[in-house]
Amino acid sequence: MAGTITEKIIKEHIVEDIAAKIAPGDEVALKIDQTLTQDATGTMAYLQFEAIGIPRVRTEQSVSYVDHNTLQTDFKNPDDHRYLQSIARRYGLQFSRPGNGICHQLHLERFACPGKTLIGSDSHTPTAGGIGSFAIGAGGLDVAVAMAGMPYRIKYPKIVGIKLTGKLQDWVSAKDVILEVLRRIDVKGGVGTVLEYFGPGVKTLSVPERATITNMGTETGATTSVFPSDEVTKAFMVAQERGNQWIPLEADADVEYDELIELNLSEVEPLVALPHSPGKIKPVSEIAGLEVQQVAIGSCTNSSLSDLKIVANILKGHTIADNMHLTINPGSRQVVEHLIESDEMRYLVAAGARILENSCGPCIGMGGAPSSHAVSVRTFNRNFEGRSGTKDAQMYLVSPEVAAATAIKGVLTDPRDLGECPKIEMPQRFIINDNMFIRPLPAGESAKVEIIRGPNIKPLPDFQPLPDTLAGEVLIKVEDNITTDHIMPAGAKILPLRSNIPAISEYVFEAIDPEFPRRALEKGGGFIIGGDNYGQGSSREHAALAPKYLGVKAVIVKSFARIHLANLINFGIVPLTFKDPADYESIDLADKLEVIIGELQGDVKLRNRTKNNEIELTHSLSQLDAEILKTGGKLPWVKAKVVK
Ligand code: MIC
Numbered sequence: 221m222a223g224t225i226t227e228k229i230i231k232e233h234i235v236e237d238i239a240a241k242i243a244p245g246d247e248v249a250l251k252i253d254q255t256l257t258q259d260a261t262g263t264m265a266y267l268q269f270e271a272i273g274i275p276r277v278r279t280e281q282s283v284s285y286v287d288h289n290t291l292q293t294d295f296k297n298p299d300d301h302r303y304l305q306s307i308a309r310r311y312g313l314q315f316s317r318p319g320n321g322i323c324h325q326l327h328l329e330r331f332a333c334p335g336k337t338l339i340g341s342d343s344h345t346p347t348a349g350g351i352g353s354f355a356i357g358a359g360g361l362d363v364a365v366a367m368a369g370m371p372y373r374i375k376y377p378k379i380v381g382i383k384l385t386g387k388l389q390d391w392v393s394a395k396d397v398i399l400e401v402l403r404r405i406d407v408k409g410g411v412g413t414v415l416e417y418f419g420p421g422v423k424t425l426s427v428p429e430r431a432t433i434t435n436m437g438t439e440t441g442a443t444t445s446v447f448p449s450d451e452v453t454k455a456f457m458v459a460q461e462r463g464n465q466w467i468p469l470e471a472d473a474d475v476e477y478d479e480l481i482e483l484n485l486s487e488v489e490p491l492v493a494l495p496h497s498p499g500k501i502k503p504v505s506e507i508a509g510l511e512v513q514q515v516a517i518g519s520c521t522n523s524s525l526s527d528l529k530i531v532a533n534i535l536k537g538h539t540i541a542d543n544m545h546l547t548i549n550p551g552s553r554q555v556v557e558h559l560i561e562s563d564e565m566r567y568l569v570a571a572g573a574r575i576l577e578n579s580c581g582p583c584i585g586m587g588g589a590p591s592s593h594a595v596s597v598r599t600f601n602r603n604f605e606g607r608s609g610t611k612d613a614q615m616y617l618v619s620p621e622v623a624a625a626t627a628i629k630g631v632l633t634d635p636r637d638l639g640e641c642p643k644i645e646m647p648q649r650f651i652i653n654d655n656m657f658i659r660p661l662p663a664g665e666s667a668k669v670e671i672i673r674g675p676n677i678k679p680l681p682d683f684q685p686l687p688d689t690l691a692g693e694v695l696i697k698v699e700d701n702i703t704t705d706h707i708m709p710a711g712a713k714i715l716p717l718r719s720n721i722p723a724i725s726e727y728v729f730e731a732i733d734p735e736f737p738r739r740a741l742e743k744g745g746g747f748i749i750g751g752d753n754y755g756q757g758s759s760r761e762h763a764a765l766a767p768k769y770l771g772v773k774a775v776i777v778k779s780f781a782r783i784h785l786a787n788l789i790n791f792g793i794v795p796l797t798f799k800d801p802a803d804y805e806s807i808d809l810a811d812k813l814e815v816i817i818g819e820l821q822g823d824v825k826l827r828n829r830t831k832n833n834e835i836e837l838t839h840s841l842s843q844l845d846a847e848i849l850k851t852g853g854k855l856p857w858v859k860a861k862v863v864k
């Protein structure tokens with residue numbers, strides 16, 4: 221039978237015996253070849269891996285990156301990095317030292333392979349889909365479990381074929397392609413799907429360009445996005461001295477997709493995502509002239525060598541506008557070494573760019589916050605309110621071309637107004653320097669390594685089995701599209717608390733309702749009520765773990781985002797949805813509720829003691845999910861399995 225790329229990879233990785241036990245049709249368990257973590261989710265993932273009690277990772281390749289928490293304003297972040305390094309030595313992982321680069325850029329350069337499965341404790345793990353890897357973002361605990369050699373379960377996705385024809389025009393780039401996809405399907409149009417690219421336009425895009433597209437496919441809610449592995453992929457891998465890892469991979473010619481999107485690259489124009497959603501898209505030309513105070517270039521979406529080369533050549537010979545702050549975070553040391561070698565780094569510096577670390581930086585509010593009320597134009601993938609570190613800043617997401625043009629002009633600029641587009645030259649061979657990766661130790665030696673734990677690394681909370689009835693008050697009621705940045709904010713102040721759940725839980729819902737943590741603890745826990753697409757955005761499991769610590773028992777919403785839903789299950793918070801979305805209106809803050817979950821088979825009754833009524837709730841939990849929840853979460857469940 222003809223197959224899509226997704227079908228082919230799933231077929232190769234499906235774990236039959238587990239697949240046979242699960243609810244028919246909707247869930248598959250996949251063997252995971254590779255894992256990645258980053259430092260902000262990694263500490264928790266490895267604490268969990270330690271708790272599972274396996275002596276060494278059981279994957280083909282597991283890499284621990286440090287790229288998020290790189291500002292060192294006190295001991296917390298560097299202590300975490302020491303912990304991660306010792307864990308990597310102890311358990312057989314590759315360790316990427318701070319300063320080496322952004323996890324997704326590095327993984328694409330050095331490790332990702334076509335046809336392999338990868339899960340990463342970061343929602344932009346699908347970046348590796350640009351090379352033909354089946355790469356999925358997950359919570360840290362799911363990554364820990366995969367490192368222990370257990371399969372990863374996904375809902376069998378709907379496969380959306382995106383047929384690319386034509387060729388991008390000058391000044392238009394891969395970022396505009398994914399913004400065009402977002403313009404069409406918005407921030408939840410991809411939920412439950414894999415976005416699979418095909419068609420004659422594919423070969424006109426380089427691997428890093430494809431990776432920009434698959435990276436930001438995350439913002440559609442898709443499980444992942446994937447490109448074929450073709451001659452372009454081969455050339456990229458050969459240039460990275462990994463030609464021996466290349467395999468060809470494409471969908472069969474007569475395959476039928478569940479849905480089809482046709483996209484003519486020749487018709488794409490420079491686009492921008494307006495505040496505060498990556499799905500609020502307009503042509504740049506429509507709002508050009510908007511005064512801009514900051515341009516920030518980088519992030520796992522747009523920090524590759526070709527991205528920064530084009531920026532350098534646009535800035536060459538110019539000085540940024542007087543009102544402008546320009547920051548640049550290159551994606552990796554390989555990118556920087558090339559920019560130095562080609563002299564293009566000089567163009568950036570001479571134009572007035574502030575060259576920051578090879579890290580996430582301003583994308584996650586780790587420095588580089590804009591000034592009050594500023595308009596900040598960024599090549600990043602998320603512009604949620606407050607994410608930059610400045611609550612009243614307005615963030616716009618654009619391509620590197622638009623960003624560079626804007627930095628020069630001081631107002632949002634359609635780069636086509638600059639005249640001729642500079643041509644960039646890519647090297648035939650990349651500079652390979654893996655000296656900031658620390659290789660895994662052989663098993664005999666690694667067993668002796670001592671784990672280094674700083675005082676900010678606190679043990680995991682305890683997880684207890686769930687009772688049949690959950691009772692408590694409504695602790696907060698929120699709207700549609702609540703992001704994990706709302707639930708558990710990031711930024712330079714809060715991120716260093718990622719390995720300290722009691723401390724980080726004081727910031728849950730900080731921007732929406734700073735009283736939430738105190739109220740939740742005082743009331744002995746309770747319920748969260750929300751709208752559609754609750755928990756969109758990151759993979760951070762702290763958005764489930766910290767509410768769990770505060771006593772949240774169930775989250776009742778119109779619909780969930782994929783990774784957050786999995787994280788709630790993993791930490792024993794029951795994710796429920798309204799059977800009739802209109803019932804959302806019938807519940808208010810402080811209502812006293814009783815939710816009879818029983819064994820979580822089928823629908824669930826909610827008694828509202830305050831309003832004296834009853835409504836029906838439902839869920840998408842498999843039998844296994846229900847079992848995990850009733851045990852109190854995935855950690856006690858996995859531990860019990862390992863003991864057996
Ligand atoms: C993000 O872009 O929001 C992050 C920070 O990379 C998160 C992970 C985290 O919160 O640590 C993500 O995308 O998963």
Ligand code: SF4
Nearest residue numbers: 344519520580583584
């Ligand atoms: Fe880092 Fe930003 Fe990418 Fe998240 S989206 S991994 S914070 S660069």
